[in-house]
Amino acid sequence: MIPFSDEELYYAVKNVLPQVSGYVNSHGGDITLLGVKDGVIYIELIGTCHGCSMSLMTTNMVVRRELRRLIHPKLFVINVDGTSENKMPDDVFRLAQESKEPKEEKSILDKVKNFFS
Numbered sequence: 001m002i003p004f005s006d007e008e009l010y011y012a013v014k015n016v017l018p019q020v021s022g023y024v025n026s027h028g029g030d031i032t033l034l035g036v037k038d039g040v041i042y043i044e045l046i047g048t049c050h051g052c053s054m055s056l057m058t059t060n061m062v063v064r065r066e067l068r069r070l071i072h073p074k075l076f077v078i079n080v081d082g083t084s085e086n087k088m089p090d091d092v093f094r095l096a097q098e099s100k101e102p103k104e105e106k107s108i109l110d111k112v113k114n115f116f117s
Contacts, residue, residue: 002039002072006093010036012071020066024049024058031063034080035092041067041077042088055079 004012014033021031029049034042043063045055052058056079064077080088 002074004039004072006036006038009039009041009071009075010093010095013041013067016067016070019070020063023062033094034088035094037089037092039072039075041075042080042092043077044080051081055081 002009010033013036017031017033024031024045024047027048029045029047029052032044032046034044036042043059044050045052045058049055049058059077059079063079064075067075067077078086078088080086
């Protein structure tokens with residue numbers, strides 16, 4: 001049993017994620033913390049690492065190993081990659097502003113059109 005609340009784990013992971021993401025960054029990717037539930041850390045590998053055939057190995061041998069070393073040896077990490085076995089529950093702890101609602105980002109073409117409007 002992990003002696004931390006989901007909220008405590010969330011903030012601990014959020015604080016050490018920059019230390020953990022060095023390997024992923026060196027391959028053109030990054031790690032997004034999605035949430036925490038019952039000691040399970042839900043992440044998403046993004047950039048070139050999203051969908052990579054080595055993403056399971058990266059999650060287990062890099063991310064999980066480092067989070068266990070830095071926070072607690074019993075942490076479990078799941079890369080939410082769209083497969084049914086790596087699905088994130090709806091009731092994970094996460095910050096309200098970091099919800100999975102899609103962000104409205106304007107394309108460069110839209111920005112240019114607005115500039116000349």
